[in-house]
Amino acid sequence: MDTMTSPRPRPAERPPRGRRRASHSMEAVLSGAVALLDEAGASALTIRALAARLGTGVGSIYWYVSGKEDLVDRAVDHVLGGVLTAFEERADTADPIDDLRWMAVTLFDAIVDRPWLGGPFMLNVGSPNNSLRIYEKIGQQTLRLDLTPRQRFHAGSGIVSLVVGNAVDLGEEPPPEVLEGATDRDAFLRRYTDMWRTLDPDEFPFMRQIAGEVDGHDDREQFIAALDLTLAGLRLQAGA
Structure with missing residues (x-):
């Protein structure tokens, strides 16, 4: 009598090869x-x-970004989104210089902060992201002033450069001796000011x-104060 053999159980289907779905959201990745x-x-x-x-594998991160450069760009855009929201939620006043x-x-x-x-803010204005939108919002205020296109270009770029340059400089880490607590900021600066006070008043009247x-x-x-000087010049230029 013929006998029938039981069919072998089929192996469980494997998921298709490729990147596994990340267990974290983009919000969690950017916040981290x-x-x-x-x-x-x-x-x-x-x-x-x-x-x-x-607490995950690197593959989960690559689900959302292509590499470190992309990750930094997205993190910058994420934070600047809050600045852009503040710009958009505030209504313009009657004075574009004040705005x-x-x-x-x-x-x-x-x-x-x-x-x-x-640095990334200045580099990222080459694509339509939040850096460029913030630059645009600032520039749009100059459209409310009686300026030529070149004057608007100088005004917008000058204000942004003043902001970013001063902010980055202020945000840099203090000298090691201040950072390590060997001295404080005021005592560190006083070394320079004490020396300036001893300078020849005829050669260094300004520093004195x-x-x-x-x-x-x-x-x-x-x-x-530097911003107000810049804006006062813009007001005069625009006849405002």
């Missing part, structure tokens, strides 16, 4: 990247470091006079 950037700057942000922070001042100070404060934003102003000065106040 921003946290690493805040803690130690761009040098600390790697795909491996981010994966370790999120420019508010925008400049808002962007300045954001970059001072996160100095790693400054400002020495007292440098002692204990407020960096944000110094930036705003």
